[in-house]
Amino acid sequence: EDQVTQSPEALRLQEGESSSLNCSYTVSGLRGLFWYRQDPGKGPEFLFTLYSAGEEKEKERLKATLTKKESFLHITAPKPEDSATYLCAVLMFSGGYNKLIFGAGTRLAVHP
Amino acid sequence: DTEVTQTPKHLVMGMTNKKSLKCEQHMGHRAMYWYKQKAKKPPELMFVYSYEKLSINESVPSRFSPECPNSSLLNLHLHALQPEDSALYLCASSQAVVVDSYEQYFGPGTRLTVT
Numbered sequence: 001e002d003q004v005t006q007s008p009e010a011l012r013l014q015e016g017e018s019s020s021l022n023c024s025y026t027v028s029g030l031r032g033l034f035w036y037r038q039d040p041g042k043g044p045e046f047l048f049t050l051y052s053a054g055e056e057k058e059k060e061r062l063k064a065t066l067t068k069k070e071s072f073l074h075i076t077a078p079k080p081e082d083s084a085t086y087l088c089a090v091l092m093f094s095g096g097y098n099k100l101i102f103g104a105g106t107r108l109a110v111h112p
Numbered sequence: 113d114t115e116v117t118q119t120p121k122h123l124v125m126g127m128t129n130k131k132s133l134k135c136e137q138h139m140g141h142r143a144m145y146w147y148k149q150k151a152k153k154p155p156e157l158m159f160v161y162s163y164e165k166l167s168i169n170e171s172v173p174s175r176f177s178p179e180c181p182n183s184s185l186l187n188l189h190l191h192a193l194q195p196e197d198s199a200l201y202l203c204a205s206s207q208a209v210v211v212d213s214y215e216q217y218f219g220p221g222t223r224l225t226v227t
Contacts, residue, residue, distance in 0.1 A: 041221070
């Protein structure tokens with residue numbers, strides 16, 4: 001069964017304490033992996049797209065990496081404004097069309 | 113500009129009402145999407161429009177009726193909803209539905225409460 005699993009479910013960090021979020025997937029025919037940030041009551045905000053194993057992308061304090069089985073979102077020296085839910089989504093081909101399957105998300109809280 | 117707008121922000125409706133949610137994008141995108149998101153859950157795909165034609169319906173009940181009047185607008189017509197339909201309804205758009213154009217940009221959502 002196609003599945004996207006994110007861990008941990010929730011993460012509490014002190015400001016400046018670097019960490020990583022994990023997104024593991026078991027899908028046939030991965031076509032891409034997306035990371036989004038979502039603030040409470042708002043729509044997801046696009047962060048990164050990764051297409052092939054070994055690919056890395058960076059934006060400010062965030063860095064996303066991709067292997068054949070999982071992706072990591074590394075947060076370096078986080079600030080309180082980085083607090084949000086981080087969603088990963090896998091693009092797969094299913095039933096004749098491309099489709100995004102979202103993980104359940106990691107709720108990140110960064111405390112001063 | 114990567115903005116997708118949605119109206120209204122909040123909607124409360126009774127089970128016998130008819131209402132519509134609206135979504136607009138001016139990025140020239142040719143694919144638009146409706147998602148439903150319950151609290152502390154990921155977004156669930158409902159419908160996909162590609163070049164103003166419905167290409168995916170994820171077995172959504174007929175009390176939800178999508179419409180794409182033109183390439184910039186997407187509506188979701190609601191009728192005879194149930195309390196369990198209360199959720200955040202998200203609209204998104206992407207350049208197209210092919211792999212290298214699938215980056216989706218989301219609107220802020222409409223918070224729907226069915227009483």
